[in-house]
Amino acid sequence: MKKTLLFVFTLSGLSAQSAVFTEYHYVQVMKTWLEAQSYCREKFTDLATVSNPEENARMTSALRDPGSNAWIGLLDDLKGWRWSLGDVDLSDEFVYWNTDRPDLKSINETCAVMRADGLWADRECTDTYPAVCYDEKHPSKFILVTAGTTWHEAQAYCRSKYTDLASARTMSENEDIHSVVTDYTWIGLRRNTWAHWSDRRPRTFTNWDRSQPSQGRQAGSSCAAVSTAAGTWREAGCDTESPFVCEKVYTRKQQAFKLTFRSKADMNDDAAAQQRLLEQLHAQLEKHGLSDFKLRWTQRDGQTFHKEPEKKKKKSKGSCG
Structure with a gap:
């Protein structure tokens, strides 16, 4: 076998x-x-x-x-702002911060609101404001939630009821969100500190x-x-x-080898035999001058050893009279 x-x-x-x-x-x-x-x-x-x-x-x-x-x-x-939807970086191609924002007055001002004029401002994530959710299935896409919540509560609510907090990655999206905003309102922009x-x-x-x-x-x-x-x-x-x-x-280099051998026993069920064979292989590699290495078995489909498919014998061509 x-x-x-x-x-x-x-x-x-x-x-x-x-x-x-x-x-x-x-x-x-x-x-x-x-x-x-x-x-x-x-x-x-x-x-x-x-x-x-x-x-x-x-x-x-x-x-x-x-x-x-x-x-x-x-x-x-300080530039590590990310959108909640898709967890993507805030692109330099479109930002719409109010003048002198983010102002960095507090390390906790790491969540963003949209103001009534459509500009963004940084606020502490534990402050409570309404929020704008994004719903990929809703015709208008952006839904105002009037109840005041923290940023993380707003994120959890939007993800459970809709898709996520709103992202304003273009001026067009910013204007669409602005159309439902009347005062400071959470959007999906946040900066993870450190x-x-x-x-x-x-x-x-x-x-x-x-x-x-x-x-x-x-x-x-x-x-x-x-x-x-x-x-x-x-x-x-x-x-x-x-x-x-x-x-x-x-970084240590790792190499995989495939060996073929003959055995009458199924070694997948014999851990002791696997260990003995590993020790024999280790000794042979050291004998050939290799040092400072470690061997281990790997598995595929839950097994270390796999029976090779039998090769089909070619039929010999004959002649008929």
Whole structure:
């Protein structure tokens, strides 16, 4: 009986689940956040990204010079406004903010209303206003909900009853929404604070110091720095000069091999036999000079081993008299 097996051969001693490893490097040179970002991208991979407590512990172990702050890669991008419908970025091709808006008076002013004149303004998401929903099946498309709710309550209501909060991605859409608005009214525009790292990975972990990030906001973007003494993070103006932490990301290559062998037994039901065969393969690869790798079986359709279809024998041509 002919069987087919699949296994993965991973370089660098890591399994497929650990194919990326990050080193952190403390750079004791005074630079602004943008200057530090350029330096890290040139010399390493990027400014430091910290995705979980384990990475945070390794990053803080690389810190030097206790008593200062060092830039990491987290940025509160003030241009990071997104439409609720489709979760798409606010395009530079059409914006309709009121003069001096967004004004950044509070870090919590991250939701948008449409005013009676059709212009947009930023407001705290916990404020209560009417809302305009979008209904892709409704003839008029835009429906005014007069009850005052927070932005998130309005989003949940519009998604449950219609399609979503209204998006104004063109002047035509803005005018259609404006036609049903009489005062400050929620639209589907919102900015997620501290949403991404320098390498564009989404923020999934924070280690802010107490009372950080600040609830007040001056004009301009804010960036995150780590205390070299406490290891906690704090907000700072991006134009401040500080040391910084870079990351060097190593990606381990992974290769898949398909082998064919003969066996009378069905090895899918014999875990011990699978392990013995894996050990034999490992020994043979080491014998041929390979090192620093790990092998594991992979499955397709819930099985590691698959019987090869039997090849049809060709019929020999004969002659008749």
